[in-house]
Amino acid sequence: MGQRFVTNFMINRSEEFVWSVTQDFFAKEGFQLTEYKGERVWKKGNGWFTGPQFMKVEYGNGQVHLEAWLKFAILPGVYCGEYGIDGALFFAVKAHLRTRVDALIRLLMQPIGMSRPQMVQPLVNNNTSAVPPMAWQGQPVPPIQPYQSIPQMPARDPKGQAVASLVLGLVGIIAWVIPLFGYPVCIIGMIMGGMGIKSSKRGLAVAGLVLCILFLVATLINSILGVLIMSGSYYL
Structure with a gap:
């Protein structure tokens, strides 16, 4: 960490x-x-x-x-x-x-x-910079296959993150009352939702994102009101 x-x-x-x-x-x-x-x-x-x-x-x-x-x-x-x-x-x-x-x-x-004869090792100068490509039986090395x-x-399906986002969004219904818990719950839920939105459980991820955003806003408003009340600038 x-x-x-x-x-x-x-x-x-x-x-x-x-x-x-x-x-x-x-x-x-x-x-x-x-x-x-x-x-x-x-x-x-x-x-x-x-x-x-x-x-x-x-x-x-x-x-x-x-x-x-x-x-x-x-x-x-x-x-x-x-x-x-x-x-x-x-x-x-x-x-x-x-x-x-x-x-x-x-x-x-x-x-x-695959199954090529041993390659001739390239010469390298003192500063380790590359010199002409290695030769294979006197011929240039065939082009490198592009990355696939x-x-x-x-194939990975991040549906677990989609489910986690929805669960955290539902927890946010209560967690927003205490900003100390509301912020991490909603923020982590939004991150999970962002990952899970490309999964097979996209609907759950979207629902989790919406809930987390709503209750993050509620947490922010709650914390601002708490600061104002504590400072005596705002009275119910």
Whole structure:
């Protein structure tokens, strides 16, 4: 919690291979290359119901350095801090990014070809920059196959999040009375609803979202009235 997920693994491939795979992967997964606190990272999302996801990939001396993290949601559309993808807390939110991390690692570690003769290793200069592509029996390596979406990812049906959103929306009927409980219940319910809206239980997700939004507004009004009453600025 509060720390990025970080892993390093060896693949001993060309920089061209790593860049081709990662660029194609992130493009198909909806990530965009951007500047984040002085780092070049891949970012996805910044909406009201889903917090932004970040991944960073660096390559040198045959080793891939991969980082992944998310940001905390204070309010819908308002984020701060960082947290990794391990641990039980916010497991449903972390699962999406964890799946993508595992998919990218598998792609980078995939064999370049089936039953090919051993490749001639490329020469690398002192600053580890890539030189002309590896040769296979004196011929250029065949083009890298474009990334295909991992079957598990599109097949995943986040109906559990849709149900959770509706349950939290119903809990919000009572929770809004005490803002300390109303805020987290409604905000988490909205996040779950945003995830579940693409599931087979879309109707439940929409209902949960509506309830959570309504009772989040009620919680906000209740907390404002409470502050005014406590300060003596407002009398019933």
